[in-house]
Amino acid sequence: MKLDSHIGIVGLATMGQNLCLNLLDQGYRVAAWNLETQEAIRFAESQDNDSLHICEDLDELIQHLPVPRKIILLVRAGEPVDEVIAQCLGLLYQGDILIDAGNSHYGDSERRARELGEKGVEFVGLGVSGGSEGARRGPSLMFGGSDSAWQATKEILERTAAQSDYGPCLANFGKGGAGHFVKMIHNGIEYAEMQLLAEAYDLMNRGMGMSSAEQISAFERFNEGPLNSFLVELTARVLRSRQTRLDEIVDSAGQKGTGRWALEAGLDLGVPIPTIAASVDARAVSALLDRRLRLSQRISFDRDVSNAPSLEDIERALIFGKICAFVQGVDLIESAKEAHQWSLNIADIPKTWREGCILRGVLLDHWISEIEGTEPKSLIDVSYFWEELVRCDEAARIVLSDCMEARIPMPALTASLSWFDSITSGRLPQNLTQAQRDAFGAHGLYLWNDPDRLVHKEW
Numbered sequence: 001m002k003l004d005s006h007i008g009i010v011g012l013a014t015m016g017q018n019l020c021l022n023l024l025d026q027g028y029r030v031a032a033w034n035l036e037t038q039e040a041i042r043f044a045e046s047q048d049n050d051s052l053h054i055c056e057d058l059d060e061l062i063q064h065l066p067v068p069r070k071i072i073l074l075v076r077a078g079e080p081v082d083e084v085i086a087q088c089l090g091l092l093y094q095g096d097i098l099i100d101a102g103n104s105h106y107g108d109s110e111r112r113a114r115e116l117g118e119k120g121v122e123f124v125g126l127g128v129s130g131g132s133e134g135a136r137r138g139p140s141l142m143f144g145g146s147d148s149a150w151q152a153t154k155e156i157l158e159r160t161a162a163q164s165d166y167g168p169c170l171a172n173f174g175k176g177g178a179g180h181f182v183k184m185i186h187n188g189i190e191y192a193e194m195q196l197l198a199e200a201y202d203l204m205n206r207g208m209g210m211s212s213a214e215q216i217s218a219f220e221r222f223n224e225g226p227l228n229s230f231l232v233e234l235t236a237r238v239l240r241s242r243q244t245r246l247d248e249i250v251d252s253a254g255q256k257g258t259g260r261w262a263l264e265a266g267l268d269l270g271v272p273i274p275t276i277a278a279s280v281d282a283r284a285v286s287a288l289l290d291r292r293l294r295l296s297q298r299i300s301f302d303r304d305v306s307n308a309p310s311l312e313d314i315e316r317a318l319i320f321g322k323i324c325a326f327v328q329g330v331d332l333i334e335s336a337k338e339a340h341q342w343s344l345n346i347a348d349i350p351k352t353w354r355e356g357c358i359l360r361g362v363l364l365d366h367w368i369s370e371i372e373g374t375e376p377k378s379l380i381d382v383s384y385f386w387e388e389l390v391r392c393d394e395a396a397r398i399v400l401s402d403c404m405e406a407r408i409p410m411p412a413l414t415a416s417l418s419w420f421d422s423i424t425s426g427r428l429p430q431n432l433t434q435a436q437r438d439a440f441g442a443h444g445l446y447l448w449n450d451p452d453r454l455v456h457k458e459w
């Protein structure tokens with residue numbers, strides 16, 4: 001079916017090409033421009049589709065599209081987005097819509113929405129998850145923008161998005177940077193889930209000496225239970241690769257910034273997200289390769305786990321850490337929603353993440369079914385999440401203590417257990433912290449017998 005709508009795409013790297021093909025499959029006509037014109041021409045030639053028009057420059061792209069124009073930017077986050085916007089500005093009309101589908105910082109999206117809004121141009125910060133494969137087959141889409149931009153683009157986005165039993169994996173999370181904020185937290189949880197899986201792999205591989213066939217079968221088994229998810233399936237897939245063995249890969253992880261931004265947002269809003277923080281730090285520690293190699297010469301341990309935990313315990317430890325990461329991430333979204341007055345509905349998140357994105361998995365089904373008609377303050381109050389934490393608590397401790405003894409680092413699991421122990425503790429030792437602050441800085445403190453009055457004591 002040919003649709004009347006005509007969409008512009010700026011940026012034809014793999015993501016851009018795949019989104020372009022997805023839109024063409026849906027029956028849209030696409031005008032595209034890429035800085036490297038030759039690459040764009042090669043792409044167009046490989047497609048031979050008369051609904052695809054490659055433009056020589058941005059000017060041609062903008063002139064080619066009917067108004068109000070809808071232009072999707074798939075350029076590198078940061079300055080390149082501002083540069084393209086600056087080039088477009090003089091050429092756009094009132095009501096035209098620029099959709100930034102990159103991993104932009106939500107603060108940049110807030111600013112761009114404000115600046116473009118002053119000129120009558122609509123700006124949408126669109127969080128897109130699922131990588132290049134998702135762009136081709138249907139990504140998860142997290143929309144942030146005005147209601148009018150939502151109305152104008154909803155149908156296109158619904159057709160482009162992944163589909164699940166609950167409908168298209170797309171939601172409007174509010175104005176400005178709301179969509180990119182939800183995407184950033186998605187990525188923070190993604191870092192945590194990946195780190196927890198890396199810890200389980202380390203335990204099985206280095207600690208328990210399991211063969212790679214045994215590791216594959218463990219992850220395949222995990223994928224049949226409550227951990228069923230894209231990332232667990234992917235772990236088994238990469239372990240299965242005949243082309244590359246994991247021990248051939250330099251164990252120093254990269255990061256593009258979304259995980260770090262999530263931590264910064266947590267600090268700004270005073271929301272603790274320690275499982276995510278530990279996972280971002282774990283990548284940073286892994287990147288200190290020279291130092292690790294040097295220090296590992298000075299001290300050596302065999303890292304054998306003498307008391308190997310069962311696979312059921314490892315599975316439960318993974319569930320425990322994963323749930324902690326989800327609870328913390330969603331707490332942060334809840335707090336940002338208040339702070340920015342976003343019209344964001346938390347219940348839309350699991351539906352948007354159910355398919356297409358990196359976090360897709362059965363946990364989202366539990367989240368969806370259990371919050372139907374309720375408004376929990378935090379995910380920790382959703383019975384499935386709480387009951388799973390309680391069920392998996394002991395196993396998580398067994399795994400952690402076995403690993404501690406064998407010196408297998410478990411930063412994400414450690415952070416999860418400490419967070420859980422703190423958050424479920426009616427009393428914490430910060431009475432001492434308060435006394436110290438008051439003693440050296442006269443910062444004042446509250447006494448239980450008069451908890452609303454700030455008092456200073458002599459020490």
Ligand code: 6PG
Nearest residue numbers: 129130131187254255256257358
């Ligand atoms: C996704 C991914 C995707 C990408 C990130 C993370 O949802 O499709 O999160 O956005 O993998 O850029 O990259 P880093 O691991 O390099 O931070």
